[in-house]
Amino acid sequence: MNICRVIGTVVSTTKDEKLVGKKLLIVEPVDMVTQATDGKPFVAIDTVHAGKGEIVMTVSGSSARQTKITQGVPVDATIIAIVDTVELHGEITFSKNEMR
Template structure:
């Protein structure tokens, strides 16, 4: 599982019929401090994530395990919107206090 920030959307006028109706989002993997980590990823959104939200995603065969992506040609899927992250008994992220979410 990977923390990522939604940075945009991807619109495709032509795509595999199994992906019709799937919303594609551009996400940037981040570390716990919110710093970019690695290259941006295009992911199927299975939870209705919005621009600049912190999300969890999976890649590879795990990406084809959600009800929306099972059996589809998908390499990355957003499966959760993060509300709180605790580390060492302390909250290191709270959606309600997220200055990066806009």
């Protein structure tokens, strides 16, 4: 699992029929302490109605096809949660209520 920030959307009118009706978002990995960019952006299917700027949890590979929405769908990355809080070593490093 990865912690990422939603930075954009992808719109595709011509696509595999299994992707019809699926929301595609661009996410970039972030550091769990600072929320600074920590990797290359990638496209993920949204299963939780995430929005731009939100910190989310993603899965990739075969795990990306294990949700109710993505079973049998040709995906390699799925957004599975919107992060409310990250706590490391007893310290809160991210809180959705106090987004930076």
